[in-house]
Amino acid sequence: MNGLLNINNNSAVKKNNTSIGILLLKARTFIALIVLIIVFSILSPNFLTAQSLILVAKHVALYAIMGIGMTAVIISGGIDLSVGSVVGLSGMIAGGLIYQGLVLNTFGVTIYFNVLVIMFIAAMLGVLVGAVNGILVSKFKVAAFIATLGTMYIARGFALIRSGGETFPNLVGKPELGNTGFPLLGAGSVLGIPISIWIMIVIGAVTAYIFKKTPLGWHIFAVGGNEKAALLSGIRVNRVKMFVYMFSGFCSAIVGLIVSSQLVAAHPATGESWEMNAIAAAVLGGTSMSGGVGTIGGTLIGAFVIGVLNDGMIMLGVSEFWQMVIKGIVIIVAVIVDQFQRDLENKLALQTRNNSH
C-alpha cells in the first residue's frame, strides 16, 4: 500500500510538469509569433515601425479572413480549395460592375450600381460558389477535396472569362454615375486602424461566438468529430455542411473585395494559391485536418505567423524561392508538434480514466 502511495505522489509532481508542458505546447504558435517578431526586428530595424506593422497587419487580415472560413470548413471535416479562386472572381465581378457597369445589350443600356450594392452582389456570389460546394459535398457526396478542386477551376475560369484575362483598372468610379467610394474599403481606416483589420476582427468575433455559443457551432464540431454519431444524434448534417461552405465562400469574397479595393484594380489571377495560405493559417492555429478540433483565436495567430514570416522575409531580402522552402518547413513542423500535443493529451485523458478506477 505504501509503495502505491509513493507512486501516486510522484505522479502528482509529474502531472504538474506535464500540464505546464501542455500549456507551453498550446501556446506554441503564439510563442513562435513572438520569436519571429523579435528576430525580424533585430535583423531588420524597419520592421518594428508603425508603418510596416500596419502593412503586415493588412496582409494578415487577408489570410485571416480566408482562414476563418477555412477553419469552419476543416472543423466540419471538409476542405475548401476554391477560396483563392473566389477571391479572384469576387474582385472581377465587383471591378467589372464599377468599370463597365452591367451592360444589357438587348435594351442598349448600361446599369451602374451603388458601390454597396456591388459589394453585396460580389459577397453573395461567394456564398453561391460555397452553396455549390455544399450541395456537391452533402447531397451528391462528392469528396470535399474533389468538389472544391472542381469549383476552384470553374470560379477561376469565370474570373478570366469576365474580362478575357484583362485587368479592370482604376476602380475609383465616377461621381456622375454614383459609384464612387470603392477604394475606401482598402485604404480607409477607423480609429487609425485599417478597415480590413476591423472586418477581420468582426468576422473573427462573430465566428468565435457561433462556435462557442450557438447550437450551430457545436453541430459543426460534432459533424467533424464523428459524422455518424452526429447524424444519429439528430443533427441535420447536410445543413451544417451547406453552412460552412457558404460561409467560407462569403469570407473569401470579402477578401476579394478588399484586395481589389486596395489595388484599385481587379486582376483575374488574384488569389491564386491563397487557399494554401488559408489552410496553413488554420493548421498552424491548431485546427485538426481530421476535423472536430480548432479555434478562431488559433487561426488568427496562425495567419499572423504566416503574414509576419512572409513580410519579414521580404524585408530581409530572402529570395522568393527560399521563402517557399521555409514556409513549407514551418507548416510541417507545426503539424508534427500538434500531433505530439494531441497524443500527450490523449494519454492524460486515459490516465484520468485509469485513476478513477
Added chain:
Amino acid sequence: MMNQEGGRRDLQSTDQICLAARGVTKIYPGTVALDKVDFNVYRGKVNVLIGENGAGKSTLMKIIAGIEQPTEGKIFLNGEEIHLHNTRDAAAKGIGIIHQELNLFPNLNVYQNIFMAREATKYGIVLDNKKHKEKARELLEKLEHPISPEAMVSELRVGQQQIVEIAKTMAQQDLHVLIMDEPTSSLSAAEVEVLFRIIGELKEQGISIVYISHRLEEIMRIGDYVTILRDGRLIAEEEIKNIDIPWIVKNMVGHSKTKTIKKQTEVKGKELLRVESLTLPRKGGGYTLDKVSFSLREGEILGVYGLLGAGRTELIETLMGMHPEATGDIYLEGKKIKPRFIWEQIQRGFAHIPEDRQREGLVQTLSIAKNLTLSSLSNYTKGFHLVQNKEDESITKIIQDLSIKVADRKLPILSLSGGNQQKVVIGKGILTSPKILLLDEPTRGIDVGAKAEVFDIIGKFALQGLGIIVVSSELKEVISISDRVIVLSNGKLTGEFRGDEITEQALVGASAAGHNYCYAQHT
C-alpha cells in the same frame, strides 16, 4: 486470500503451463495498471481472465500479445523467457489475438483481410489469390459461416466481421496461444455455439486460449481455469470445476453483488406505438423486415431478440427514420407517422442508443458535457444564443440521475470508462425528453457492475412512463429485463412472449424458425 495463494502455488507446480507471466508490473505515468501479477496459461485449456473494467486485464493481454511492454516482470513461453517488442514478435512466437474492437480493413474483401501481411505468392512476387480464396473458403466453412471470400468486409454485419477476425487468426501458422477479448459480445446465441465448438477444436489441437469475457454463464461453460484481477492485482486463480458464479462475482467486485432482476408484470399504460406490417426490402432481393407488426405501451419494456441478421438493428433504424424506403404503417399515440429523417424522429419523441458506442454514439473530440447535450442543444437557446446556465443545469441533473462517474465534465469523453461512456450516450438520448427509448445492445462490452446500473436506469425510465425497446442478443439479459419479448427471424416476427412464457427455450426456438441449420444445432 491466503488459501487461494496456496492453491495458486499448487497449480503452478504442474508442467502444463504453456505461457507464464511472472511478477508483471506495468506503470503508466500516474497509474499502476498491473502490480506484480502472475498469470498462467495452461496448455490446451481455456484460461479465463476476468475483472471489472480497469482491473488491468486489457493491459495484461496487451503485454502478452506484444502490444505493450511490461515495466517489470518476465514472460515465459514453454519455460523459456521471451521478450516481445511488438505484435510481430508475438505472432512469430505463435501468439495471436482477437481484439474486441474489430481490426479489419472495411475497404478490402474477406480473403484480403484474412491473409493481410501473410500473403501467399506465386514465384515470390505475384499474389496467389486462387489459393487465398480456397483457404479462406475452407476456414469460413470450418467456422460454419460460408461468407463469400470475395465479399467486402464493409458489407458484413458486425457478427460476421467477428467470424472473419477469428478466421484471420486461425490462418496464422503454428498458433500456440490465442487471446480472445470478449469474442461473443457481438454474436448471437447460435454463433456463440459455433464459436464454442471452434474453441473446443482448437483445444484439441493443443492451442491454449486466453478468454476474456464479462458473461459469467459463458465462462462457467467454456472455461477451464479462471484468473481474477482487481485494481491491477491478482486476486485469485482457480480451476472452474471448483467454483461457481457467486464466487467469481465476489472476487471480482470484492463483495457479493447480484444482478437486479426485474419482476415481470403486465403493463397497463396506454398504447404509445403501433407498427403494422413494416416491410424493408433487402438489397439484392428478399426482405430485411417482412411484415413485422407489434405495439408498445407506456412504461413497457419490450425486448427484441433474434439471431444476427434477423433484422433487429434494422427494425430500430427504420423507426429512427434511417430507412425511409420501408413500407407499412406506424402510429405514434394513435397518429400515423412516416419516419424519414432522424432529427424529425427525435423531435417526435424517439431516442436511439446505437449499437456501436464509439462509432455511432460518441463524438470523441468533444467533452463529456457536449456529448451529453448534443441532441438537445436547441432546448437551451434564447433565439440562437446558447444559455450556458440552462445547459449546465441539465448536464448536472442527468449526471446525477444516471450516476455517471465524472471527475470534470469538461474532460474529453475518452477519459471515461466504457460503462460511463455508455451512460453518456443514454443521457444524450434522455435529454431530448423522449417518449420512446430504443436501445440497441445497451450493455455490449461493459462490466457486470455497469450492466446492472444500465438495467436500473432502463427500469427507472420505464416507471416514469417511457416506452422502451431493448434489442439484445444476450438471452439472459432479454429475459431478465423485458416485460414482453418479440422474436425476429429472417426479418419475420416469429414469436411474442410475455410473463412466464419468456423462457430461454421459447426464445431460442422462435429465433431459429426459418433457420433450419441453426435449429438443428440447438436440438
